[in-house]
Amino acid sequence: LQWWTNAVNYPFLISGKPLFSLPANIPVAFETTILVAAITALVGMLGLNRLPQLYHPLFNSSRFRKATDDRFFISIEAGDPKFDAEATRELLEGLDGRLTLEEVRS
Incomplete structure (x- = not known):
């Protein structure tokens, strides 16, 4: 998504730098990885513990x-x-x- 918005959909050339620069997008990619890992851990924990248990x-x-x-x-x-x-x-x-x-x- 970052590549599409920065390099293809809305290219904005600043000081002759490339349209898509990987170092500028590493923090967002890292944070996205952490978010996906946390959501996966939560869903996995709920699934393995068979929660929420709607009836007992x-x-x-x-x-x-x-x-x-x-x-x-x-x-x-x-x-x-x-x-x-x-x-x-x-x-x-x-x-x-x-x-x-x-x-x-x-």
Whole structure:
């Protein structure tokens, strides 16, 4: 785009210098490279993390809606083959504080 605007579309001859001079366009090319790298990193991170997640079965839980008001919310997913539901329940019930457990199925 810089070549087109400076050398072809609107040629402006100053002091006998060439119409397209690479050193004058290096800063813009560098900044464009940084911008493209940042956008690519952002899109790649969102894609690999599968974000934004528009739906999850926990969104239907009434307790999940209270998480942003005045409560904390812990979600433990049972997708791991080594997951033990009973040991996890015992661990959470052994903690101090008010705790309610709810099983949400997708």
